[in-house]
Amino acid sequence: MMPRLSDAVLAALPESVARPRYDRAGIRPGILHLGLGAFHRAHQAVMTEAVLNAGARDWGIVAASLRSAETRDALAPQDGLYTVATREDEREALQVVGALRGLIVAPEDPGALLQAMVDPGIRIVSLTVTEKGYCHDPSTGSLDEAQADIRHDLLHPTAPRSAPGILVEALRRRRAEGIPPFTVLCCDNLPANGETVRRVVTRLCALRDPGLGTWIGDAVAFPSTMVDRIVPATTAEDRARIAAALGAEDAWPVVGEGFSQWVIEDHFPLGRPDWAIAGAQFARDVAPFELMKLRMLNGAHSALAYLGYLAGHETVAEAASDPVFARYLAMLWDEIAPSVPAPPGVVLADHAGRLLARFRNRALRHRTWQIAMDGSQKLPQRLLGPLRHALAEGRPAPCLIIAVAGWMRYVMGIDERGAPIDLRDPMLPALRAASAAGLDQPQDVARRLLDLTGIFGSDVAGHPALAVDIGNALALLVRDGARQALSGLTATR
Structure with missing residues (x-):
């Protein structure tokens, strides 16, 4: 029977498979990511993996699913490890990524997610929740105040369900505890995505607590980004092919093209990983x-x-x-x-x-x-x-x-x-x-x-x-x- 991908089998993987070149136990989380999907795992997490391989130790990722437990259930038995298969025509290269150092399913334990976001070690909260996850009106970029999750979060602000609501409550708690605010890093396909998320979040704050809204608008950084990599959905054929190459079962690998681009507005008050190591571009105007x-x-x-x-x-x-x-x-x-x-x-x-x-x-x-x-x-x-x-x-x-x-x-x-x-x-x-x-x-x-x-x-x-x-x-x-x-x-x- 084929073993499951995990820390225990890393050393036995074929030499052609890239793997973490660092002691995973010594990595401290510095990023909390909302939206544990294929794109994040094939893009931002891969670039963060390069930073860890280069010697950084405080930029591990805690990743949270806002809806389903499916990805967590696939990756938890694998110690958070997964494979990225880079495919160009007939060529395929495999890399096992170890940057994920925690997995949370928000609906199961909203308190655990908020507690993790208040940790002073978390300096960046990044997001890939798709366009609809921001509860905004796509024709104007403004908060959709009639959206069901937004109505819920206004009624139950300390137990939020939406991405904007989660950001607001986590920032409120950091402010109350005297912890500097994390940087909010949107990695979704929204026009002026940093400014759009700022507008949505500050409007939700204004509906809940105008003073908090003013603080977030003034104190929190929302840099804009552009992300580009084609990452199709993983198929059963992908899983079988990758398992045969690894000699180990990976319940949820991801597949992507060789091209990968990330352009980031360089505004991170609490610091950031040196993603330029992996080819990211930092720019004043994204x-x-x-x-x-x-x-x-x-x-x-x-x-x-x-x-x-x-x-x-x-x-x-x-x-x-x-x-x-x-x-x-x-x-x-x-x-x-x-x-x-x-x-x-x-x-x-x-x-x-x-x-x-x-x-x-x-x-x-x-x-x-x-x-x-x-x-x-x-x-x-x-x-x-x-x-x-x-x-x-x-x-x-x-x-x-x-x-x-x-x-x-x-x-x-x-x-x-x-x-x-x-x-x-x-x-x-x-x-x-x-x-x-x-x-x-x-x-x-x-x-x-x-x-x-x-x-x-x-x-x-x-x-x-x-x-x-x-x-x-x-x-x-x-x-x-x-x-x-x-x-x-x-x-x-």
């Missing part, structure tokens, strides 16, 4: 990198997810390797690029070429369905931002328009073969109600979806020509299907 990533990568990813799924492409690599979709992506990036001020040293046309190569990495089975989740939270920054920019400049934007229509066609809930789509979205009831007219009335569906101001604001539906164009694009997708519609759109290129 905004150009963030905007480029949100629009060029994430915007194209979402367009490819909805239209590719409808066309029957299970993965991003399949869709990006389809000549019709490749031509569409090139045209889409041409529409997006004028809305993106290039960061220093970046040529956007070259960047688009590199993105296409990354999308075509067949070693990563990044499912279009996975990217399509929570579209109501992603559309404003990924597609509507560059669409508004094109409108303001009077530029045609047929590729952006059909991408928005692709999302609408997807949320109608029936694919092109007549099978139901497994929709996952925090606004699902509103989306179902708006699309109830069905495939026979695409113009009506488009109009009703555009009326959802939490996604589109008030300006998109109020732009008559744009609303007609989106409705026409949705009707085209219903009539001809995604691939044929894109074939017609790209025929002149």
Whole structure:
């Protein structure tokens, strides 16, 4: 029987497998991370592992799941160890990461999480809770005060459920005990993510205790970041392949591409790890990198997810390797690029070429369905931002328009073969109600979806020509299907 990955088997792993080069027992936690998902374990934790391997001893990570115990249950019997498989075409490199020095499931013991966050040794609280985890209105970036978890946290502030509520209560306790506040480091795809989280957290404070809100606004650092690595969901095939290579069972390895980028605003009053060792970039202004990533990568990813799924492409690599979709992506990036001020040293046309190569990495089975989740939270920054920019400049934007229509066609809930789509979205009831007219009335569906101001604001539906164009694009997708519609759109290129 194959042994389970753990500290006891590290020495017996094959020489080709990278592993911690430090005494894990001597590592002290300095980071508490909210959101124990695959992306954190393949990105920030890997870069922190490099810092520990270089000799730092006070930057171990305590990681907390805010919803499910599944990841904790997988990793706890492994002493917090897990494998990162870096895949490029036929090549795969394995690294066992030891940076996780504590695992908490918040719903099981909220007090344990808050107690850990008050520990003076914790100097950074980082987050990967997805866009919806911030309980904000994606069209404005403001706190959604009607959101269920926010209402709960206002009624029960010392037993919070939401990420903003947890941050507020932990900071309140540190203030009460005279402990300097930790730095809040958002690593999610939000525009101006540090400032957005500051706005959400201080607003929640203001509703609860205006004095606390003023203190947090003045005393707490919320640096912005840009994170970039493609990390698909781990499959049973991944687990079996990695176990065979290790000679040990890993219940929850993660898989990622070779490319990894992290740009960080350098504002950490209590100190930070030297993540530059692992290739992180520290900058005064993260905004150009963030905007480029949100629009060029994430915007194209979402367009490819909805239209590719409808066309029957299970993965991003399949869709990006389809000549019709490749031509569409090139045209889409041409529409997006004028809305993106290039960061220093970046040529956007070259960047688009590199993105296409990354999308075509067949070693990563990044499912279009996975990217399509929570579209109501992603559309404003990924597609509507560059669409508004094109409108303001009077530029045609047929590729952006059909991408928005692709999302609408997807949320109608029936694919092109007549099978139901497994929709996952925090606004699902509103989306179902708006699309109830069905495939026979695409113009009506488009109009009703555009009326959802939490996604589109008030300006998109109020732009008559744009609303007609989106409705026409949705009707085209219903009539001809995604691939044929894109074939017609790209025929002149």
